[in-house]
Amino acid sequence: MRRDSRLSRMLHVLIHMDRHYKRATSETISKMLGTNAVVVRRTMAGLRDSGYVRSEQGHGGGWELARGLDQITLFDIYEAIGKPPLFAIGPSVDQPECLVEQAVDAKLGDALKEAEALLLERLRTITIADIAADFDRRMPEGRCNIHTEQSASA
Amino acid sequence: MRRDSRLSRMLHVLIHMDRHYKRATSETISKMLGTNAVVVRRTMAGLRDSGYVRSEQGHGGGWELARGLDQITLFDIYEAIGKPPLFAIGPSVDQPECLVEQAVDAKLGDALKEAEALLLERLRTITIADIAADFDRRMPEGRCNIHTEQSASA
């Protein structure tokens, strides 16, 4: 497995949804992400449960934003997808008996905690609207050149 | 498998080796770590190639430190084991075409780079001797209570 890309993917999708006229189906979103509809539903279920998006079943259904992008931080989404582990490194056992191992894990843990605190602080500070604004600066036309078909249709 | 624990394990081992009279065999070390000798040799190969430990084959052989613990930082060991990925999250594709996705990855990447820089800075600052000193403060007797049999014998 590679790295967990759910946070990145969800941010990507939410910005597209904000620029979308109507509800986006899981199928439409899956094409944007280069995956399939079940993965989209699975991942977005957390966002729905946390109140950031709404889903409607049946004919004409799909996904829509439940609040403005300036009301959602990156941390909110990280939390909504279940706060997956941030670091790929760590101790080998949870509660080592060996005191040397404890000292190692404590020292390493301190450094990791510091880095984690900094990262979470950044995630808390940045709203998805901030990213959308970055995009607008890159592409003043205001529309993504890749997903236009999906975004314009359906 | 969960998180990569090679850095933690190697730090643990190096401190024990520093307190060891003679060369430690892979077998001895593997018992300290709760793993087996091949895993030890595999992981310590990087440390040997980087010059932090020496290994001797044959009868009476084993592993020994090649320099003092105050001359080895946590970053040195992180580097010696091959600089494995630090973060478990990241973008889904390396070079996305979609400009929205690029904006997302750029913003997220900035936050991750900041956290990574902080973490690596910490790893560079801390020597293994610093951890050993922490251990000595916890256990003034100076000997680990767990691995005493292995450390004392062989």
Added chain:
DNA sequence: ATCATTTGTAACAAGATAGGTTACGTGTCT
């Protein structure tokens, strides 16, 4: 010289987790 000891390494299995796929159930609009 022979044998036990120990590292060096290749090859493959196990375990964990995100992601991909198939299948089917349920709700909703036409």
Added chain:
DNA sequence: AGACACGTAACCTATCTTGTTACAAATGAT
């Protein structure tokens, strides 16, 4: 009733660390 779209379970795939087995090569003891 039928088409559409989400909800979800079940299973497979890919990837990476770790674990295991097997064997070659080096070294010291007898």
